[in-house]
Amino acid sequence: MTEATGLTYRTESDSMGERQIPSDAYYGIQTLRAIENFPISGIKPLPTYVDACVLIKKATAIANGALDCIPQEITRAIVQAADEILQGQFRDQFVVDVYQAGAGTSHHMNVNEVLANRALEILGDKKGNYQRVSPNDHVNYGQSTNDVIPTAIRIGALLALEHTLYPALSDAIAALDNKADEFQEIVKSGRTHLQDAVPVRLGEGFRAWAQILADQMSRIERASEDLMTLGLGGSAAGTGLNTHPQYRQQVAQILSQLTGQPLKPAPHLMAAMQSMAPFVHISGSLRNLAQDCVKISHDLRLMDSGPKTGLKEIQLPPVQPGSSIMPGKYNPVMAEMTSMVCFQVMGYDSAIALAAQAGQLELNVMMPLIAYNLIHSIEILGNTISVLTKRCLEEITANRDRCLSYAEGSLALVTALNPHIGYLNAASVAKESLETGKSLRQIVLERELLSPEVLAKVLDLEQMSTLPKSEA
CATH class of the missing domain: 1.10.40 (Ribonucleotide Reductase Protein R1; domain 1)
Structure with a gap:
């Protein structure tokens, strides 16, 4: 105990020596070294990414226990610890910066250490007694950062799509279709090159947007199929070293049950670990969606421009005052926010493409960047489309007289x-x-x-x- 802070510590050791770890911390010495080495952004791992890693650890513990590779009592303790984390406990223990050691070893060991130390408590032992439950020999049995992290990116992206983006897109498509029906009889002037064009139906414009989003959703779903082939079981460099012959198949089946996704082992584990193509593919489909969302958000802003000196064919719902100096001003803030998020997603896609081509020989060490950018892209796009739908699309009204006046003139x-x-x-x-x-x-x-x-x-x-x- 230190007199200044009243904190107590435990001593842990690794291949580089001993360090003092706060007694209440569930992470261990390798996580501490990463905290010290990478004070870069202050951005911690995304909760969905943590979920993906913990689901993998739960599945591998179940498989290794069933194959008698680790003792049953340790299997049960690891699984219980994993379930507690998945239910929301110990989330403050995942502390390694997004920008960290290549391949994601630091985050991987953070997960291994938290699970090991919680498993020790469950077994009635003290945190840090790794002779009883080891982050490496038990939690990480038959695994490597080389196969766990690319699998976690796949699982994290699939979870984010299922829980965030797909529901948001479905709601947005329904809202736009509803507005299309509501506005179907309203005639307005079409515009090409921002100049007058032939008359169109306001409702058909909204229906076109609904179709655009539906097409984008189909493209993303097709791209996501690449994420369902796992290199888990490749261990170090894709060789399958230190894994049971049946482990690869069993762990894919268990993960399928845990996630509800039709997962399967890769036909060539080394290829699945080296190529980042599935992530580039899905990121490209997200960029495609983002580009169309920017177009739609800009259209909304143009059609709502005014109220006296713009088009003002539609009224976007005012959600907050628009100026610190001009009273009574309301801005299309939901559409503006949408464009900003989409620009960020496009930037993430460029970073993912650069990282994906930066692998050498048996490993791509840029995976932490890919993991954060890809999962974050999915989630911020989903959250954006969701709030745009609820706070904008569903409440749009039409200025019928203004539309008709422009069409006739x-x-x-x-x-x-x-x-x-x-x-x-x-x-x-x-x-x-x-x-x-x-x-x-x-x-x-x-x-x-x-x-x-x-x-x-x-x-x-x-x-x-x-x-x-x-x-x-």
Whole structure:
């Protein structure tokens, strides 16, 4: 005990010597060295990543216990410790900075030490008595950072997709489809190049966004299939050294049961450990989603611009005051936030691509960066889409009169005249309308280019803005 702080310590040793560890800490000496070596960002491992690592340790303990590779009482203690962590306990014990030792050895040993020390308590022993339960010889039996960390990235990404991104996308698609139905009869001016274009239905614009997100979700689901093939069992360098012959298959089956995912062993363990391609693939699909989300969020901001000097075709729900100096101002903050998050995801994707190509020989040592960036991308995208849906998309209202006014005043209506009066005549009519302020209808009738009855049919906004029905 030190007089200044009242803290007590235990002594632990590793291959480099002895160190004093706070008695109440569940981490051990190798974690302490990592804390000292990597005071970089203050960013700790994501809870989902911790879950993934602990699920792997639970599955490996069950498999190794069943194969008589570790004693049954130790298996039970490790499994109980893992369950406690998965239920939310001891979360403050995972303390290694995201930017750490290559391959993730520091975080891996942090997990091993916390599980070992909690297992010791469960068995009625003292923390640090690694002769009884060892972080390396028991919790890590038949494993290596080389196969555990890439497996944890896979499991963490699958968990994040299942719990965060997929539900958020499903809700957003439903909200946009609902708004599409609500706004289906509202005609507005289309715009290409930010210039007037032919009339469109406001509802179809929302339905297009719903389809875009549905397509992106399908792409992500297809990319995620790569994550379900595990290199666990490869041990050091993919050789399977110190593993039971049946371990590889059993641990994949157990992890499948624990996660609810159809996991399977990789056909070539060395390949599964060396290539980061599955992570680049899923990250690329996230970047693709982010790019479309930016487009949608920018469209929302443009359509809500105003209220007096912009388009103001729709009203986004005001959720907070928009200015520290201008009273009564409300900004499209949910759409703005969405773009910022998406830009971050695109940056993470670039970092993942750089890290993925930086492996040498039997190992890619940049996996800690990939783990954080990939899982974080999934979770912040999911959280963003979720709050955008609840605090913006579901409460959007339409300015029907403004939409119709723009549609009726658009020079692009002249496009519908092309088949009836020819492109050059139509261009001349548009030019005169712009110069004189006369309506297209007035000019066509003055020039006697069409009869009033035919013109009424040609410039029918409802008909012009109706999409053709798709064939069954």
